[in-house]
Amino acid sequence: MNVNEFLGWKISLDDELYAVIDEKARKMVVMGDFIELTAVLWLDQKNILQLKPTWDCVISIDDAAKQITIRSAESLSIKEEC
Structure with a gap:
């Protein structure tokens, strides 16, 4: 997991995800592969x-x-959530 700070919130993302943050617009976009x-x-x-x-x-x-x-959703197994 990688962690990003976004306007007072801590955002943890799967390793294959990344964030693009625009502080001025107060927006964060989370992107994945491709x-x-x-x-x-x-x-x-x-x-x-x-x-x-x-x-x-x-x-x-x-x-x-x-x-x-x-x-x-693909990174989760049913066992983790039960």
Whole structure:
């Protein structure tokens, strides 16, 4: 997992995913292999974190720790989630 900071949130990504962050626009795009879009995160005008997942990904949100984990669905096994 690689970790990115995004406007006070800690974002953990699978190793095959990477983030493109635009602090001025308050947006973060998560990309995968072959420039495959995985998710877009942004803060709206009311400072509410918005998240739009695409493709097959699993997103875990720990609001108390302000941490989001994004993993590809393919990287998970059923045993891990049970």
